[in-house]
Amino acid sequence: MVSDGPRHGANFNEDDYARPFQPFRCGWADEGNACSLGPTRLGICRSAHECAPYKEGDTWTCARTKAHGGACEEGPLPDGTCCASIQRCQPVRNVLSKRGLVSLCVFALAVGAGFIMLASPSRSDVASPGDLSPQHRQVVQRCQDCHVAGDGKLSDWIHASLDGKAAEQQSQLCVNCHRDLGDHAMQPHGSSALTLASLTSAAEARDERASSQTIVSIAKSIFGSPTETHAALACATCHKEHHGDDSLTELTNNQCQTCHARAFDSFAHGHPEFANYVYKRRTRIYFDHASHYGQHFMQAGGETGSEAAKHACNSCHVPDTTGRYMLVRDFEQSCASCHQEQIEDDSLPGLAILALPALDLATLREKQIEIGYWPKSYPLHVEASGQLTPLARLLLSGSDDFPNAYFTIGKLDLSDLTSASDEELQAVGKVIMQFKTMLSEIATGGHPEVKRRLLTVFGGAVAEAQTLALANSLPIDSLMDMRDWLSEANGTEDTEASSTLPNPTEALAAERARVTGVASGWYLHPSSFSLRYRPSGHADPLLKTLLDIRAGALPHRAATPLGVAHRALRDAYRQLSSPFAVGRCTKCHSVEYFGGQNHVNWRPYTPPLDRHDFTKFSHAPHVTMLKDEACANCHELVSLSSASESLYRPEFHHSDWTPATDASVFENNFAPPLKVGCVQCHTEQTSRDSCLTCHNYHVR
Amino acid sequence: MQKHNRHRIRNLSLLVVSAVVLWLLHGLAETALRDTARLSGWLLFGMIVFLAAYNVRKKLPFLPLGSSAAWLQFHIYVGLLTAVVFGLHIGWRLPNGGLETLLASLYGIVFVSGVAGLALSRSLAKRLTTRGNEVMFERIPVYRKRIASEVETIVLTSLDTSESTAIAQFYAERLRPYFSVTRNFWHHLLQSNRPRFALLSEMKAYHRFLNDDERLVMLDLEDRVAAKDDLDYQHTLQATLKYWLFVHIPITYALVAFAVFHLMLVSSFAGGAW
Structure with missing residues (x-):
């Protein structure tokens, strides 16, 4: 029988049993007929009968509890089954259980979806945290281009996230592309620890008191500074990628100062003065602004011209293509109008490249030193010399026994051998014979012979291009003429006036008149038996080559071909390096010593395009904006301690007019720029006082 | 009632102070070139786990973990504070990465549903007493x-x-x-x-x-x-009052799940910022 009355106790309707915290409730509950047992936690209906009868002797007894109405009148069936069977229900979840089930499903769905997304072929798109910056967007195609874990599977990502080393390797991938960051790319500023320590010490040693920067101090005290705890800085410390079009290099002033020993409030307040910024060495081209404004321009254009020149800086200076640097215009534009004539000054004697040395023929003959025919030099000729010219020594240095003979002679004046020893006289004879042979061989063999002789001496010590330039510059026709001077057909020794040589007084006058008209190039100077050279103008290739072939490149070993060549080149340099030498090269082109030898600065400073100093300054916009007063705003002309000298400046020339070669010793025409000029425009209000406006982080 | 209002003012004041302190700390961390996304991310994750633990706490009433009412107060105010931390974490802009957008959306749903639930529980509970008998x-x-x-x-x-x-x-x-x-x-x-x-x-x-x-x-x-x-x-x-939690709680679990994926990704792809 199926019970259709209240199934659970007499007061069921008044005392219904709800189970809000049980996952399931009776399916009849909404009908008001929920069973008292309720379903199991798994949602299985467990109410088949109202009770489970028990047996007493041979009789089954109803076991319904009093709470559920007590023993029923009908009693159990004969087989012991309860007579009041209950219609089974389909238990329903209660609200909490439904919510738990939904939560579980959603969580499982999320986990599954996550794994599917990250294992799918398009996982890069899903995992990417955002667009790359425009710079990287152009070149980076895949995650693994920048991320160590990018190439792996999902399991590798999980492993990498637990490993912790991926982050360290990340920056190395950046540097693989950004190779221009140098050897210390991940050091602060890309500088070595030594450089940084030196810069830090210098900053800490400065006298000036920086204003305290409270925010930076608090930040550093709470979070520390990256440089305190990390020897190497990851690129991501400053560069935040995957932020789309946002700047990849933007940093605040405070962020910059987090690592710095001295912090300050702003550019206007606390930033140190520029000290000797810009003027850290002398200029490569010697140009004294003070003497030009005060004397030379005054002479050329009067006071008006001089004053005008002070405001016409662009006559000689022009911004480079990047707009950063002010370059010096070339010689023709800025200097030639006054200095071209000085270079081509034909009142100066040309440089004796090769010359027949004046010999003491009487002594040689007395000591029976055989040298064959040798013309007698005009006595007292100012340009006649009792020495071999440097180039002659250079060309002879490869000849057999020349080095020994040359060093035996030493500094002996060949035009006066009266006090020379026999050994020295023998050496003189040997040298003169070798000189004659050399001249003859060159006159016959031409440029190849010159080249052979130079290469024999130099080997690889001098650049072949320079050797060839020097060899090919010699005029062979003139050398043939010189050889003819040694021909007996031209006269006899001790002959006061040979058939080819005119009267000395007349010859000198004629010679002077002739060579004075020689504007430039090679010419023979018969009265001193020399082959001479006068520059063809600015940037003369021969003089440049002679000054460029470094004596220092050759070993100093005496009595060897290279030892002789070393001295020859050194003497050639000494001849030409005076500001009064022919061509006057070193009057303007400074010489400096580095790398074990002297170097002539043929060109003014040429900034490399990829230069990244700590400080950057772009001249072009300032010049454009400030117009005529632009230069003077920052570069204030000062009176120099040496300004009274019109030409002599100790940082460029010593007192004997030999070039000063230490570029770090100098006195500048201009006072260092002052910060006060900058802070007028570079203020917080104009948002142009950021550290990055004037400073580079990566220095190289 | 006055006591209740005093507590609410106190809690709101603490919330505002906490938000300001977090914002200042974030700024200082940025100044110190710390990886603020990582710091704020871990903080946010911890807060979300704590918030999610409230539901667990309700199922473990026998544990001596404080009263449910106290947990609810913490749940409400820490939940509101997550909005500030979340804003700092994403830099106050909409993310545009796939997973990031999903995470932000999930967080948005959880946060909005939480605020909505709070508003509902505040208003509906009163209204329940105005009509009919209170019944289960x-x-x-x-x-x-x-x-x-x-x-x-x-x-x-x-x-x-x-x-x-x-x-x-x-x-x-x-x-x-x-x-x-x-x-x-x-x-x-x-x-x-x-x-x-x-x-x-x-x-x-x-x-x-x-x-x-x-x-x-x-x-x-x-x-x-x-x-x-x-x-x-x-x-x-x-x-x-019961069914708004059908949005809030399941989406919270989804948020935690995707946050774990996010953590795994950012850890394995991290750029090494400290």
Whole structure:
């Protein structure tokens, strides 16, 4: 029988049993007929009968509890089954259980979806945290281009996230592309620890008191500074990628100062003065602004011209293509109008490249030193010399026994051998014979012979291009003429006036008149038996080559071909390096010593395009904006301690007019720029006082 | 009540102070070139786990972890604070990466649903006391069924005592559908009594077609309609109080799941910022 009355106790309707915290409730509950047992936690209906009868002797007894109405009148069936069977229900979840089930499903769905997304072929798109910056967007195609874990599977990502080393390797991938960051790319500023320590010490040693920067101090005290705890800085410390079009290099002033020993409030307040910024060495081209404004321009254009020149800086200076640097215009534009004539000054004697040395023929003959025919030099000729010219020594240095003979002679004046020893006289004879042979061989063999002789001496010590330039510059026709001077057909020794040589007084006058008209190039100077050279103008290739072939490149070993060549080149340099030498090269082109030898600065400073100093300054916009007063705003002309000298400046020339070669010793025409000029425009209000406006982080 | 308000002011003040402190710390961390996304991310993850633990805490009442009321207060104010941390974490801009957008959306849903739930629990709980008897949500179907049975009994009885079938027809056409299920959810939620008055007005308009006995029966039915309407009102508000959690809690778990994926990704792809 199926019970259709209240199934659970007499007061069921008044005392219904709800189970809000049980996952399931009776399916009849909404009908008001929920069973008292309720379903199991798994949602299985467990109410088949109202009770489970028990047996007493041979009789089954109803076991319904009093709470559920007590023993029923009908009693159990004969087989012991309860007579009041209950219609089974389909238990329903209660609200909490439904919510738990939904939560579980959603969580499982999320986990599954996550794994599917990250294992799918398009996982890069899903995992990417955002667009790359425009710079990287152009070149980076895949995650693994920048991320160590990018190439792996999902399991590798999980492993990498637990490993912790991926982050360290990340920056190395950046540097693989950004190779221009140098050897210390991940050091602060890309500088070595030594450089940084030196810069830090210098900053800490400065006298000036920086204003305290409270925010930076608090930040550093709470979070520390990256440089305190990390020897190497990851690129991501400053560069935040995957932020789309946002700047990849933007940093605040405070962020910059987090690592710095001295912090300050702003550019206007606390930033140190520029000290000797810009003027850290002398200029490569010697140009004294003070003497030009005060004397030379005054002479050329009067006071008006001089004053005008002070405001016409662009006559000689022009911004480079990047707009950063002010370059010096070339010689023709800025200097030639006054200095071209000085270079081509034909009142100066040309440089004796090769010359027949004046010999003491009487002594040689007395000591029976055989040298064959040798013309007698005009006595007292100012340009006649009792020495071999440097180039002659250079060309002879490869000849057999020349080095020994040359060093035996030493500094002996060949035009006066009266006090020379026999050994020295023998050496003189040997040298003169070798000189004659050399001249003859060159006159016959031409440029190849010159080249052979130079290469024999130099080997690889001098650049072949320079050797060839020097060899090919010699005029062979003139050398043939010189050889003819040694021909007996031209006269006899001790002959006061040979058939080819005119009267000395007349010859000198004629010679002077002739060579004075020689504007430039090679010419023979018969009265001193020399082959001479006068520059063809600015940037003369021969003089440049002679000054460029470094004596220092050759070993100093005496009595060897290279030892002789070393001295020859050194003497050639000494001849030409005076500001009064022919061509006057070193009057303007400074010489400096580095790398074990002297170097002539043929060109003014040429900034490399990829230069990244700590400080950057772009001249072009300032010049454009400030117009005529632009230069003077920052570069204030000062009176120099040496300004009274019109030409002599100790940082460029010593007192004997030999070039000063230490570029770090100098006195500048201009006072260092002052910060006060900058802070007028570079203020917080104009948002142009950021550290990055004037400073580079990566220095190289 | 005053004490309650004082607590609320105190808690809100603490919330504001905490938010400002976090914002300042974030700024200082940025100044120190710390990886603020990582710091704020871990903080946010910790806060979300703590918030999610509230649901677990409710299921473990035997553990000495503080009162549920205290947990709820922490849950509310820490939850509100996550908005600040989340904003700092994403830099106050909309993310555009796939997973990031999904995470932000999930967080948005959880946060908004949480705030909505808070607002609902504050307003609906009061409204529950204004109409009908407070009944257990699980028993509402029982009571509705009982009322429906009573109405059916009254109508059937009236058929025995009256020759007119007007009430029976009205019952068949209008009342039986009304009593069979919960009605007018949105009206009850929006505190609108228009359907109730409309039905009752309709029943009163019926009076002129009824004799005195039938009119008494109709009055009896009107009481049942009012009782059923009150029951529906209780059901609507209680259901709303229970079912908003069907959004808040499951999405919280999804958020935690995707946050773990996010953590795994950012850890393995991290750029090494400290």
